[in-house]
Amino acid sequence: MAIRSDEITSIIRGELKDFEAGADIAGVGTIVEVGDGIAQIYGLSGALASELLAFPDGIMGMAFNLEEETVGALILGDYTSLKEGDQVKTTGRVVEVPVGEALIGRVVNPLGQPIDGKGPIETKTTRPVERIAPGVIVRQPVDTPVQTGIKAIDSMIPIGRGQRELIIGDRQTGKTAIAIDTIINQKGQDLICIYVAIGQKQSTVAQVVAQLEERGAMDHTIVVSAAASDPAPLQFLAPYAGVAMGEEFLDNGRDALCVYDDLSKHAWAYRQVSLLMRRPPGREAYPGDIFYAHSRLLERAARLNKENGGGSLTALPVIETQAGDVSAYIPTNVISITDGQIFLQTDLFNQGQRPAVNAGISVSRVGGNAQIKAMRQVSGRLRLDLAQYRELAAFAQFASDLDKATRDQLTRGEKLTATLRQPQFAPVAVERQVAILWAATNGHLDDVETAKVGEFEAEFMRFIESTNEGLLPAIAKEKALSDELIGQLTKAVTDFKEQTGYGKPAEPKRAEPKGEEAESADSKPSAESKPSEAKKD
Amino acid sequence: MARRTTAARRYAEAAFQMGKEERGLDRWDRELGLLRDLLRDPQLRAVADHPAIAYAAKERILRATAGTEIAKEPLELVLLMIRRGRPRAVEAMVDRFEELLRRERGISLAAIRSALPLQDDERESIVGRLGELTGTKIQTSEQVDESLIGGVAVRIGDTLYDASVRSRLERLRARLTVA
Numbered sequence: 250m251a252i253r254s255d256e257i258t259s260i261i262r263g264e265l266k267d268f269e270a271g272a273d274i275a276g277v278g279t280i281v282e283v284g285d286g287i288a289q290i291y292g293l294s295g296a297l298a299s300e301l302l303a304f305p306d307g308i309m310g311m312a313f314n315l316e317e318e319t320v321g322a323l324i325l326g327d328y329t330s331l332k333e334g335d336q337v338k339t340t341g342r343v344v345e346v347p348v349g350e351a352l353i354g355r356v357v358n359p360l361g362q363p364i365d366g367k368g369p370i371e372t373k374t375t376r377p378v379e380r381i382a383p384g385v386i387v388r389q390p391v392d393t394p395v396q397t398g399i400k401a402i403d404s405m406i407p408i409g410r411g412q413r414e415l416i417i418g419d420r421q422t423g424k425t426a427i428a429i430d431t432i433i434n435q436k437g438q439d440l441i442c443i444y445v446a447i448g449q450k451q452s453t454v455a456q457v458v459a460q461l462e463e464r465g466a467m468d469h470t471i472v473v474s475a476a477a478s479d480p481a482p483l484q485f486l487a488p489y490a491g492v493a494m495g496e497e498f499l500d501n502g503r504d505a506l507c508v509y510d511d512l513s514k515h516a517w518a519y520r521q522v523s524l525l526m527r528r529p530p531g532r533e534a535y536p537g538d539i540f541y542a543h544s545r546l547l548e549r550a551a552r553l554n555k556e557n558g559g560g561s562l563t564a565l566p567v568i569e570t571q572a573g574d575v576s577a578y579i580p581t582n583v584i585s586i587t588d589g590q591i592f593l594q595t596d597l598f599n600q601g602q603r604p605a606v607n608a609g610i611s612v613s614r615v616g617g618n619a620q621i622k623a624m625r626q627v628s629g630r631l632r633l634d635l636a637q638y639r640e641l642a643a644f645a646q647f648a649s650d651l652d653k654a655t656r657d658q659l660t661r662g663e664k665l666t667a668t669l670r671q672p673q674f675a676p677v678a679v680e681r682q683v684a685i686l687w688a689a690t691n692g693h694l695d696d697v698e699t700a701k702v703g704e705f706e707a708e709f710m711r712f713i714e715s716t717n718e719g720l721l722p723a724i725a726k727e728k729a730l731s732d733e734l735i736g737q738l739t740k741a742v743t744d745f746k747e748q749t750g751y752g753k754p755a756e757p758k759r760a761e762p763k764g765e766e767a768e769s770a771d772s773k774p775s776a777e778s779k780p781s782e783a784k785k786d
Numbered sequence: 787m788a789r790r791t792t793a794a795r796r797y798a799e800a801a802f803q804m805g806k807e808e809r810g811l812d813r814w815d816r817e818l819g820l821l822r823d824l825l826r827d828p829q830l831r832a833v834a835d836h837p838a839i840a841y842a843a844k845e846r847i848l849r850a851t852a853g854t855e856i857a858k859e860p861l862e863l864v865l866l867m868i869r870r871g872r873p874r875a876v877e878a879m880v881d882r883f884e885e886l887l888r889r890e891r892g893i894s895l896a897a898i899r900s901a902l903p904l905q906d907d908e909r910e911s912i913v914g915r916l917g918e919l920t921g922t923k924i925q926t927s928e929q930v931d932e933s934l935i936g937g938v939a940v941r942i943g944d945t946l947y948d949a950s951v952r953s954r955l956e957r958l959r960a961r962l963t964v965a
Contacts, residue, residue, distance in 0.1 A: 264962065272949035273957060277941065294944040307960070318791055338946070 276339035286480035323482035348497035359487040378489040382548035389554035398434030398676020409619030410561035411552025418593030434676035445491035448514030484518035502558030511567035589613035622729035638662020667702035680725040696752035794875040798882035834873040
């Protein structure tokens with residue numbers, strides 16, 4: 250025992266050896282008003298903008314409003330134990346979060362403290378949460394894709410590394426599902442994902458984490474959570490904390506993806522603290538710098554050039570609209586900041602078109618350059634065909650008699666739409682996407698029943714793998730559809746249809762009634778049923 | 787609090803400028819101090835504050851109590867503040883005036899808290915060190931605070947020089963719990 254206590258003493262002595270016993274010099278002030286997650290502090294005349302402030306009991310705060318005699322501070326933590334008259338000290342540091350490898354697989358709060366009960370985070374590196382975005386000189390254009398594994402997105406609204414692509418839609422349209430699928434699809438690839446949950450229910454966050462864990466996606470993911478019950482200042486800070494963690498990878502030449510779910514709630518949190526701080530309200534009572542709050546966040550997404558490590562940070566902000574109103578203040582702001590948007594729509598979702606991506610108004614302004622050539626080869630046609638289909642479908646709703654060209658166009662559109670359907674948690678590798686979209690755009694699915702398109706796809710993939718196992722890897726490797734590969738694909742699809750009996754020649758009698766059943770079950774417009782009736786005549 | 791002192795600053799700056807121009811800062815200082823003490827009297831304060839008492843009455847009462855000791859300008863300033871409905875800002879105004887005066891003369895006000903009453907030589911060395919640190923003359927106010935355990939904590943303006951045993955223990959705890 251004597252030896253052990255000696256050891257303990259020497260260890261503690263070692264720990265304290267370089268402890269400076271000198272005076273502690275700090276700017277101080279006193280709380281005059283506290284509540285709602287904010288505090289007014291008298292004094293603190295030396296405080297810097299967004300400096301970290303130390304409240305009693307280890308609670309931290311952030312200088313937010315610097316006024317003549319007082320400082321308005323956001324309290325980052327539990328403010329209920331603070332009271333009027335408490336002393337507040339400056340720390341000389343700005344707000345920062347721990348960053349680095351150790352965070353991967355963890356769930357943390359916006360201050361980088363673990364909230365998953367898996368013990369402390371072993372990292373010494375920290376980064377300020379606010380940083381000026383990389384400048385023009387260090388950037389390069391987007392040229393590598395982020396494969397989301399979602400056919401509708403990878404083909405028509407491709408996302409490049411370093412891009413900012415907005416996911417926008419009403420509640421319950423599958424916005425988070427797209428983000429989660431994208432994260433899951435990065436499994437085994439060198440893309441670190443950061444999922445920032447802002448103002449969501451704790452249960453929802455727990456569910457997302459469970460889904461990610463179940464599918465092995467937490468191995469490359471950091472979750473930053475500021476739930477609905479957390480004070481508004483923490484919710485406000487969350488996306489900046491997330492992006493700071495991402496920047497660590499960006500600056501080390503690696504690739505990261507940041508999902509902000511969602512920025513509408515971030516705007517609400519910011520509105521709350523701004524109003525409490527008596528900053529003047531603007532449109533929809535948001536503060537005047539709400540645009541800057543979002544633009545400076547999203548500007549930090551970047552693709553660096555080779556001289557600067559070549560890393561990338563992709564941003565996928567999410568915005569929830571109210572009743573499809575994209576012309577509200579926050580949606581228009583974020584739309585104008587991002588490099589494109591993925592629109593999700595309730596009616597498509599209810600029709601069973603999932604993911605409910607509206608291909609007509611969704612765009613990606615820079616992602617096209619990042620697409621692999623093979624995908625570009627099939628997607629051009631896909632876009633065009635779908636656009637024509639939409640126009641015709643709207644028009645054909647009122648027409649009784651349609652010529653063959655129109656009917657064909659409608660059938661094609663129907664099959665393409667069906668091809669783009671995809672269940673959740675089932676990301677598709679890019680070469681498979683190319684194969685099935687190639688088949689669909691080249692009319693090989695036109696004679697397959699719409700309801701059976703999904704089945705067709707699954708069986709076709711199995712067929713290719715068993716009969717021509719080199720084909721899919723070859724597409725993935727060459728990244729383009731050469732004439733030879735097209736030949737192989739054509740052969741595969743013809744053989745497959747012959748063997749399995751998909752399409753007209755096999756069992757036309759069986760196919761017809763089934764088609765009708767599927768159509769009556771489908772709530773899609775009558776435009777679909779009319780041409781098929783015409784066919785029967 | 788913030789709002790009241792903001793107004794008080796403006797009055798204090800005006801008074802300070804007037805005092806400086808007429809080279810009567812000492813007189814202003816003394817007389818404003820007297821007026822502040824006067825208004826600390828609860829009865830007079832209640833009168834000055836009372837919304838139902840006409841200004842004329844307040845003026846008459848204040849002039850009567852101030853007597854002849856106080857020159858015209860400082861009294862007029864305080865009366866102006868009362869007329870403007872800011873009798874409560876008078877105290878803050880005078881504090882601010884004194885602060886401006888100290889700044890003008892290169893004096894810092896150091897509020898020293900110590901665990902035990904200071905000995906003369908201790909005070910001397912503290913004042914000496916603070917003078918070096920701030921480059922100003924030091925005026926002190928002292929207070930015994932046993933919660934410091936030992937050592938001293940000095941506050942000059944918004945800066946705290948904390949060399950107390952308590953703060954050292956706190957820093958030690960932070961250091962050991964983080965690592």
